[in-house]
Amino acid sequence: MNQQSGYSFQVVPMEEHHGAEICAWKYEPPYNIYGWLPWEQMKELGVEFGDPQIRREQYVSLLDEQGELCGFAQYFPMVGVIRLGIGMKPERCGHGRGAAFVGAIVKEAVRRFPEHEIDLEVLTWNNRAIRAYQKAGFSITDLYERQTPSGMKPFYCMVYQPSGSTSRP
Numbered sequence: 151m152n153q154q155s156g157y158s159f160q161v162v163p164m165e166e167h168h169g170a171e172i173c174a175w176k177y178e179p180p181y182n183i184y185g186w187l188p189w190e191q192m193k194e195l196g197v198e199f200g201d202p203q204i205r206r207e208q209y210v211s212l213l214d215e216q217g218e219l220c221g222f223a224q225y226f227p228m229v230g231v232i233r234l235g236i237g238m239k240p241e242r243c244g245h246g247r248g249a250a251f252v253g254a255i256v257k258e259a260v261r262r263f264p265e266h267e268i269d270l271e272v273l274t275w276n277n278r279a280i281r282a283y284q285k286a287g288f289s290i291t292d293l294y295e296r297q298t299p300s301g302m303k304p305f306y307c308m309v310y311q312p313s314g315s316t317s318r319p
Contacts, residue, residue: 157247159220159254164209168219169199177240180275183300184237198224212254223255225262232263234270236279248282256286256310268310271296273303283308 173189176182186192192200199205199222212221220242224235238251259268270288272279280290292307 157250160213161210161258164205164211168211175240231267232259249285252282252286270308271305
């Protein structure tokens, strides 16, 4: 369990019912781009956490103190790097808990992959997420465009830098 800023989150394996709930989340614009396909379609296509093996190997759920699902994370393996994918339940966004939420995800990433760099990508307009990532120890290291379902968009790459260090191996 990670406790930071007075909030704690438990990182647990993502269960199928978590995936179904996540697919039903509805974000307000402009955050609605973070929505998922319907759960039955995710399973049918075998994409992301709709595929049991990918869900087991890469995805976790985050639960609050009452055991309620409040978000998820993906630990996407790359060479020497773990790229995080992070999603918080829409009703939980914007309430000052982002740094603690991200901190729990990072703590688990460090536990699982102690020798790997930890990074993430974020759309440059998503200031709310960028602030939470910075408070959790991430720094912007790159700016680039990449393809999204709605065309080319600008992204920041942010790298986790533990307190007291300037870089990771």
